Amino acid sequence: MAEVRNKRVVLRNYVAGFPKESDMKLVEGRIKLKVPEGSDKVLVKNLYLSCDPVMRVMMINIEAIDVYHHYTPDAPLKGYGVYKVLESGHPDYKKGDLAWGFTKWEEYSFISPSQICFKIEHTDVPLSYYTGILGMPGMTAYAGFLELGSPKKGENVFVSAAAGAVGQLVGQFAKLSDCYVVGSAGSKEKVDLLKNKLGFDEAFNYKEEPDLDAALKRYFPEGIDIYFENVGGKTLDAVLPNMRLHGRIPVCGMISQYNLAQPEGVTNLAHLIFKRIKMEGFIVNDFYHSYYKFLEFVLPPIREGKVVYVEDIAEGLESGPAALVGLFSGRNVGKQVVVVARE
Numbered sequence: 074m075a076e077v078r079n080k081r082v083v084l085r086n087y088v089a090g091f092p093k094e095s096d097m098k099l100v101e102g103r104i105k106l107k108v109p110e111g112s113d114k115v116l117v118k119n120l121y122l123s124c125d126p127v128m129r130v131m132m133i134n135i136e137a138i139d140v141y142h143h144y145t146p147d148a149p150l151k152g153y154g155v156y157k158v159l160e161s162g163h164p165d166y167k168k169g170d171l172a173w174g175f176t177k178w179e180e181y182s183f184i185s186p187s188q189i190c191f192k193i194e195h196t197d198v199p200l201s202y203y204t205g206i207l208g209m210p211g212m213t214a215y216a217g218f219l220e221l222g223s224p225k226k227g228e229n230v231f232v233s234a235a236a237g238a239v240g241q242l243v244g245q246f247a248k249l250s251d252c253y254v255v256g257s258a259g260s261k262e263k264v265d266l267l268k269n270k271l272g273f274d275e276a277f278n279y280k281e282e283p284d285l286d287a288a289l290k291r292y293f294p295e296g297i298d299i300y301f302e303n304v305g306g307k308t309l310d311a312v313l314p315n316m317r318l319h320g321r322i323p324v325c326g327m328i329s330q331y332n333l334a335q336p337e338g339v340t341n342l343a344h345l346i347f348k349r350i351k352m353e354g355f356i357v358n359d360f361y362h363s364y365y366k367f368l369e370f371v372l373p374p375i376r377e378g379k380v381v382y383v384e385d386i387a388e389g390l391e392s393g394p395a396a397l398v399g400l401f402s403g404r405n406v407g408k409q410v411v412v413v414a415r416e
Contacts, residue, residue: 079104081149081179082393087134091332091401096132097150097394104181108162114183115166117156119176120416122390123204124397124409125238128152129331150178150393155193155203157416171196173203178393180413191364198375205238205408206371206382209357214242215367216360217323219250221353222299226251229293231312234303235276236263236383238408239325243301244273245380252299255292257308259403266406270381285311296320302352304329306337313341313350322352332401383407 079102088096108116131144131151144150158170163186166172174190176182193203205211217239218224230247234240235256244267247254255275256267267276275292282288289297289311296317302309305327316322330336345352374380385405387396393411400409 076103076105077181078102079180080390081177082390083149083178084132084144084146086146087144088129088132090334092129092132092398094394094398097397099391099394102179106159106181108160108183112162113186114162115158115186115189116160117172117176117182117184118159119154119156119178119180119182119413121155121201121204122176122178122393122411122413123153123209123238124387124393124400124405124411125152125209126326126328126331126400128397129401150397151175152178153190153204153209154413155200155208156182156184166192171200173208178390178411180390190361195368195372198372201384201386201410201412202375202382204410205384206242206375206380207368210238210408211242211371212360212364212367213325213357214239214246215370216357216363217325217355218243218246218299218301220360220363221323221355222301222321224250224252224299228252228298229295229317230254230299230301231289231293231297232256232273232301232303233279233308234258234326234328235267235273236271236406237303240301240303241267241271241383241407242380244271247299248272249374249380263403263406266383270383279308286314289315299323301325302327306330306339310339310341313339313344316344316348316350318348320348320350322350324352324354328401385409387411389413 154176155173171193172189175188230252232240232243236258244254256273257279264276267273300312300322302324303326306329385407
């Protein structure tokens with residue numbers, strides 16, 4: 074079996090501070106498109122790769138957080154993706170199958186069956202959706218908002234990083250639950266997107282609000298029932314005094330803190346006690362048992378146009394480092410996807 078080219082994006086070294094494109098590099102290797110005899114590995118052609126904020130955490134030289142697969146220098150980045158099976162040593166997968174799950178940032182990968190989350194059965198929607206609304210971010214929004222947030226009709230919902238891969242879905246799921254929802258984002262373009270395309274009741278640019286507490290009181294004069302936490306730091310501190318009695322805060326991420334040498338403190342935690350607020354962190358892996366229930370929930374409104382999904386597409390593996398780094402400056406609008414190949 075002849076070898077073929079296999080471009081890959083590797084980490085140069087562990088990252089401290091704000092990630093840069095130069096922390097990664099594109100290299101070219103060779104690969105035999107043949108599963109070794111007796112192996113249960115699956116050989117896949119990567120089609121779409123997902124850029125996710127958690128990948129920044131995986132660039133740190135620590136072993137303290139064992140939930141994540143930390144990167145090692147000179148090895149390919151790893152993350153979620155959509156791929157096509159070329160050959161399989163495992164009976165559950167066959168040539169031509171489409172699936173999504175964990176993979177490496179390269180053209181072709183050998184992956185373990187345990188890294189495959191689910192086969193793709195619904196192809197009447199864009200395959201790239203399985204990096205987003207029908208993949209990990211979609212499940213994250215569903216589990217965090219509907220299962221941990223437990224929304225009730227008429228409740229007030231605030232979503233930070235609302236124009237991102239997860240936030241845009243939380244807002245739409247809130248509207249499907251008959252809630253009032255406000256989102257914050259970092260540009261006028263994103264605020265317009267939230268209000269005019271994604272159906273948020275209101276939205277604001279946090280960069281133009283010198284007093285976040287005052288902004289929240291303006292949009293939520295009666296307080297917040299559910300805060301879907303994506304950013305942490307000053308936003309969380311401003312939200313806590315504005316929560317209502319028995320409010321819920323599903324903690325999905327804290328993107329404002331990932332690049333800081335010294336994380337910011339939060340001074341208003343006592344409100345958790347006074348207002349009997351439930352604040353709970355979660356990892357989406359704990360909820361994948363609900364994936365088919367999630368598909369039943371989300372596919373009909375997608376097909377009916379009641380739920381929309383905004384993607385920011387970067388073409389080619391070589392565009393991957395810039396696309397990934399752009400997450401942390403808010404350069405992307407919607408879910409950031411890297412296209413490796415379309416089939």
